Amino acid sequence: MGSLGEQLQVMEDCMGLLQLLSNGTVLRSQTIDLITQQIPLNNHKTVLFKDSIYHKPNNLHLRLYKPISTSNLTDTATRLPVVVFFHGGGFCFGSRSWPLFHNFCHNLASSLHALVVAPDYRLAPEHRLPAAFEDSEAVLTWLRDEAVSGGVDHWFESGPGVDFERVFVLGDSSGGNIAHQLAVRFGSGSIDLKPVKVRGYVLLGPFFGGEERTESEDGPSEASINLDLLDK
Missing domain, CATH: 3.40.50.1820 (Alpha/Beta hydrolase fold, catalytic domain)
Known part of the structure; x- marks a missing residue:
């Protein structure tokens, strides 16, 4: 846990829909719910x-x-x-x-x-x-x-x-x-x-997923579901 004066940083960002902050706080966007409800x-x-x-x-x-x-x-x-x-x-x-x-x-x-x-x-x-x-x-x-x-x-x-x-x-x-x-x-x-x-x-x-890549992970990466995202 950082000090009160410490600026929070985004440690993990999942397509802007979910963010994990440096103090452990999880922020969930309402966007995905709005999209699915359509x-x-x-x-x-x-x-x-x-x-x-x-x-x-x-x-x-x-x-x-x-x-x-x-x-x-x-x-x-x-x-x-x-x-x-x-x-x-x-x-x-x-x-x-x-x-x-x-x-x-x-x-x-x-x-x-x-x-x-x-x-x-x-x-x-x-x-x-x-x-x-x-x-x-x-x-x-x-x-x-x-x-x-x-x-x-x-x-x-x-x-x-x-x-x-x-x-x-x-x-x-x-x-x-x-x-x-x-x-x-x-x-x-x-x-x-x-x-x-x-x-x-x-x-x-x-x-x-695991320490060793699966065959699908070794193949061409998709635009949105890429290895960088999956590894998070």
Whole structure:
């Protein structure tokens, strides 16, 4: 912590959208929220959605998406599988409420006829890794608790049944990294999650980085997502 008379300096600058000052203060621009809100929300009548809290100590929420059905599906073959989607954003940006991610999950629920779970997780640099990984584990623990309790959330009790033995974890970019971490932690048959069974992990353009360059990092650098930005 510098003295009161010391002039603050910008130590890290992420495209002007997020700045880390020399005293540890994090400044977030409202620009990115304004940009994302310009994307229209899907308003099709084929999917219902609602928000729910999954981790009270950190006030973390998730959004549930369920396709509308007039039939009461109860047998295993027709119950809804579960898709858990972790959004991207370089571990620093993103929310379940962003229209881009909302529309994607809305379409997933409709096209796959699945229950989609889209959680928020703590973002860096205010909450450095492994905070996001810990939150992702909490999501699967929450799902396990719902399965064990028979569905405390009324969405698991009414309408199409939910098949907790057919769970798939999907992640985009940094969310793909999170999905990878969960695959290493839980695999497909972890007793820690019983009766939930994760049948597969889908990584969409997963973000990985380390001391050694990956093949994609060795290739031509993109205009905005360049190595200088990724290394931060």
